[in-house]
Amino acid sequence: MIQVKEISKHFGKKPVVDKVSVNIQSGKITSFIGPNGAGKSTLLSMVSRLLDADTGEVLLDKSDVRKWKSDEFSKRVSILKQSNYMNVRLTIRELVSFGRFPYSKGRLNAEDTKMIDQAIEYMNLADIQDDYLDELSGGQRQRAFIAMVIAQDTEYILLDEPLNNLDMKHSVQIMKILRKLVEELGKTVVIVLHDINFASVYSDYIVALKNGRVIKDGPTHEIINSDALKEIYDMDIPIQEMNSCRICVYFNS
Amino acid sequence: MKKRYLLIVLVALSLLSLFVGVSRISPADLLDFNSEETQIFLISRIPRLIAIILAGAGMSIAGLIMQSLSRNKFVSPTTAGTLDATRLGILISMLVFTNATYFQKLSFAFIFALAGTLLFMQILNRIKFKDAIFIPLVGLMFGNILSSITTFFAYKANIIQNMTVWLQGDFSLILKGRYELLYISVPVLVIAYFYANRFTVAGMGEDFAKNLGLSYKRVLNLGLVLVALISTTVVLTVGMIPFLGLIIPNIVSIFKGDHLEKTLPHTALLGVIFLLLCDILGRVLIFPYEIPIGMTVGVIGSAIFLILLFRGRAYAN
Numbered sequence: 001m002i003q004v005k006e007i008s009k010h011f012g013k014k015p016v017v018d019k020v021s022v023n024i025q026s027g028k029i030t031s032f033i034g035p036n037g038a039g040k041s042t043l044l045s046m047v048s049r050l051l052d053a054d055t056g057e058v059l060l061d062k063s064d065v066r067k068w069k070s071d072e073f074s075k076r077v078s079i080l081k082q083s084n085y086m087n088v089r090l091t092i093r094e095l096v097s098f099g100r101f102p103y104s105k106g107r108l109n110a111e112d113t114k115m116i117d118q119a120i121e122y123m124n125l126a127d128i129q130d131d132y133l134d135e136l137s138g139g140q141r142q143r144a145f146i147a148m149v150i151a152q153d154t155e156y157i158l159l160d161e162p163l164n165n166l167d168m169k170h171s172v173q174i175m176k177i178l179r180k181l182v183e184e185l186g187k188t189v190v191i192v193l194h195d196i197n198f199a200s201v202y203s204d205y206i207v208a209l210k211n212g213r214v215i216k217d218g219p220t221h222e223i224i225n226s227d228a229l230k231e232i233y234d235m236d237i238p239i240q241e242m243n244s245c246r247i248c249v250y251f252n253s
Numbered sequence: 254m255k256k257r258y259l260l261i262v263l264v265a266l267s268l269l270s271l272f273v274g275v276s277r278i279s280p281a282d283l284l285d286f287n288s289e290e291t292q293i294f295l296i297s298r299i300p301r302l303i304a305i306i307l308a309g310a311g312m313s314i315a316g317l318i319m320q321s322l323s324r325n326k327f328v329s330p331t332t333a334g335t336l337d338a339t340r341l342g343i344l345i346s347m348l349v350f351t352n353a354t355y356f357q358k359l360s361f362a363f364i365f366a367l368a369g370t371l372l373f374m375q376i377l378n379r380i381k382f383k384d385a386i387f388i389p390l391v392g393l394m395f396g397n398i399l400s401s402i403t404t405f406f407a408y409k410a411n412i413i414q415n416m417t418v419w420l421q422g423d424f425s426l427i428l429k430g431r432y433e434l435l436y437i438s439v440p441v442l443v444i445a446y447f448y449a450n451r452f453t454v455a456g457m458g459e460d461f462a463k464n465l466g467l468s469y470k471r472v473l474n475l476g477l478v479l480v481a482l483i484s485t486t487v488v489l490t491v492g493m494i495p496f497l498g499l500i501i502p503n504i505v506s507i508f509k510g511d512h513l514e515k516t517l518p519h520t521a522l523l524g525v526i527f528l529l530l531c532d533i534l535g536r537v538l539i540f541p542y543e544i545p546i547g548m549t550v551g552v553i554g555s556a557i558f559l560i561l562l563f564r565g566r567a568y569a570n
Binding site for chain 2 (some may be wrong): 048049050070071072073074075078079080081087088089090091094098099101102105106132152
């Protein structure tokens with residue numbers, strides 16, 4: 001279980017994350033939503049130790065994440081940041097193999113190879129596993145990175161805007177995969193999302209941030225309603241229910 | 254690009270290199286151990302070959318490590334000011350100690366090479382505009398600033414003549430007893446090979462490395478120390494060999510990708526082959542005189558660099 005307790009982060013004088021407390025439910029998808037500059041990515045970075053909090057603490061299994069040894073921590077929690085420029089020429093298989101780094105430090109044993117094969121198979125990348133990353137489409141590349149995280153075999157998977165630059169088809173594909181990871185492999189997924197409808201359709205819990213503070217926090221159906229959304233985004237957003245999915249029609253509001 | 258073929262070419266060129274030169278030596282002469290030919294062979298030709306092999310492998314690997322850690326295909330000891338910083342270090346050691354010993358020069362040059370490279374990496378961190386071509390330009394400017402400082406003080410102290418030895422790489426001065434410092438690159442290359450995986454992971458960026466539990470800063474610092482060690486020993490014994498660390502890793506990367514564990518042996522082999530070829534050319538072109546290696550590598554290397562720039566912009570981005 002991950003518990004975030006009263007953490008804050010300042011860049012210069014400006015508080016980007018301001019005394020945020022959140023509990024991440026195990027075995028569920030939790031989405032961080034909110035307007036630009038709300039502190040979603042910064043919060044995710046602090047949970048995953050990429051950034052140190054100024055005050056407050058993040059607890060993994062009741063002990064401060066800063067006290068975890070880095071290789072032990074990387075066997076429990078993985079994070080994918082939005083990778084804007086990736087000009088490294090690696091094949092998919094080489095990338096996925098790095099997922100085993102916390103375990104093997106680069107000397108792969110039979111167990112590692114098995115995990116790598118499974119991860120590639122799980123993401124349907126077997127045919128193109130020897131292709132270079134810089135020759136792939138955005139969707140394939142994102143799948144390759146998720147395959148790496150599967151090989152890393154962590155209980156918690158944190159993703160920072162994984163749908164960035166993906167078209168509709170690939171966005172849906174990635175979200176379905178994340179759902180599968182939760183339901184089939186029992187992972188806990190925490191994800192920063194821009195598109196509120198993906199958050200509504202695919203997540204179990206939503207944490208809404210605004211100006212560095214948690215403004216709403218709860219099961220998806222409690223957040224996806226016009227009153228709550230008005231508070232988060234300052235917009236009147238009507239909700240339409242279709243096939244038991246709640247869709248926010250914000251395009252002309 | 255198979256390792257096997259590279260090895261065959263390497264051995265062939267090595268043999269050629271041993272028997273090319275002003276004094277004609279044939280394999281038969283070597284049967285008589287006391288002959289003049291055998292002496293030349295042992296004192297000059299073999300040390301020269303070993304120096305070329307160590308410097309070639311060392312400089313290419315130094316370039317490979319720098320490109321991986323800086324995440325830029327055009328960063329190398331030549332384009333990041335490392336070599337210029339090394340020369341500045343040598344100069345300062347000569348100014349501080351009137352008769353600087355080898356060890357004093359080595360330690361000063363090493364400290365300056367390391368500091369210069371670190372400074373460049375700091376500059377790199379501050380640059381918002383990370384264009385693949387802009388960054389090496391900044392590096393070249395940085396190197397030129399260091400270089401003009403060196404020239405200024407060398408001029409004032411009347412040791413310009415001394416400094417030119419380190420300006421241009423030259424293997425003709427390599428004799429037994431004058432190149433052994435280069436053996437430092439052997440353990441350095443071994444360490445580089447064992448850390449190849451870590452360098453590759455670090456090359457994917459700090460966040461990526463941290464996610465996999467790698468202590469990014471430590472790997473970065475180790476890489477820079479290795480680069481500084483190689484650059485220092487090469488500049489002190491042979492002189493500057495420009496472009497080698499830039500073009501060789503790039504050529505290998507096009508064919509074999511960027512997984513250092515896989516590309517490190519190829520990079521080292523190709524670096525040696527290229528340097529051997531340039532050295533033999535330099536010895537034959539104006540026979541019986543010699544063109545210094547810095548010049549041949551500079552000319553051929555800059556031509557290849559231009560080709561890489563033109564065809565490689567897409568791939569470097």
